[in-house]
Amino acid sequence: MQELQIEAKVGNLPKVLAFVDEILERTDCSIPIQMQIDVAVEEVFVNIANYAYSPQTGPATIQIEITESPATAVITFLDKGSPFDPTKREDPDTTLPVNKRQIGGLGIYMVKKSMDTVTYRREEGQNILCIQKKI
Amino acid sequence: MLNINKTFDGSQLTITLEGRLDTTTAPTLETELKASLEGITDLGFDLADLAYVSSAGLRVLLSAQKTMNKQGRMIIRNVRPEIMEIFEVTGFVDILTIE
Numbered sequence: 444m445q446e447l448q449i450e451a452k453v454g455n456l457p458k459v460l461a462f463v464d465e466i467l468e469r470t471d472c473s474i475p476i477q478m479q480i481d482v483a484v485e486e487v488f489v490n491i492a493n494y495a496y497s498p499q500t501g502p503a504t505i506q507i508e509i510t511e512s513p514a515t516a517v518i519t520f521l522d523k524g525s526p527f528d529p530t531k532r533e534d535p536d537t538t539l540p541v542n543k544r545q546i547g548g549l550g551i552y553m554v555k556k557s558m559d560t561v562t563y564r565r566e567e568g569q570n571i572l573c574i575q576k577k578i
Numbered sequence: 579m580l581n582i583n584k585t586f587d588g589s590q591l592t593i594t595l596e597g598r599l600d601t602t603t604a605p606t607l608e609t610e611l612k613a614s615l616e617g618i619t620d621l622g623f624d625l626a627d628l629a630y631v632s633s634a635g636l637r638v639l640l641s642a643q644k645t646m647n648k649q650g651r652m653i654i655r656n657v658r659p660e661i662m663e664i665f666e667v668t669g670f671v672d673i674l675t676i677e
Contacts, residue, residue, distance in 0.1 A: 456601055472587055475660040482664065485632045489601045537669025541643050549668060550633035555666045 486550035496523025596627035601637030619650030626656035
């Protein structure tokens with residue numbers, strides 16, 4: 444398991460993605476799957492950066508582990524911000540015509556649709572969000 | 579990193595995107611669009627060299643589509659398979675005109 448501790452701010456997104464990509468690129472992960480994982484990581488990290496400690500910033504920890512048979516990327520995000528369970532958010536209606544489509548809620552929806560599992564728990568004052576994707 | 583290339587031809591505008599349309603680069607495209615869409619009736623995006631799009635990028639495309647619905651049309655061309663997968667997951671395939 445590898446871990447990155449970083450200040451949760453949007454400007455750190457390239458560092459977070461570089462950390463994840465560096466590990467995924469050592470596996471047989473295909474480019475489309477890597478991109479879906481990157482998108483999910485971006486959505487979750489940006490969410491933490493924008494809301495967890497708002498209006499201040501605070502620390503976030505990102506852990507990544509590649510488990511075997513089947514090969515799966517397990518990525519866990521931890522922050523000490525206000526309790527927030529993104530899995531409880533209502534999905535946007537993606538069948539609505541363009542002029543009725545809402546801008547919000549799309550990010551976490553993409554995470555839920557593209558990852559195999561998304562789980563949230565609150566433990567010892569921390570938000571712990573875990574996403575898993577077969578690679 | 580995102581390179582934005584604009585080609586104007588009367589009321590026609592083609593925007594070529596190269597690189598990543600994500601949280602850090604989407605605001606640049608949004609600003610470019612705000613400054614460019616006046617009087618445009620035919621907006622085209624060439625995504626042949628767009629390697630990545632996140633929800634921040636989708637938001638900008640959605641907002642451009644809403645603007646163009648009022649004043650003309652918007653067409654997206656040369657979408658890579660991995661980007662198409664994102665459009666499919668989010669229902670954007672039904673919103674955007676993709677050639």
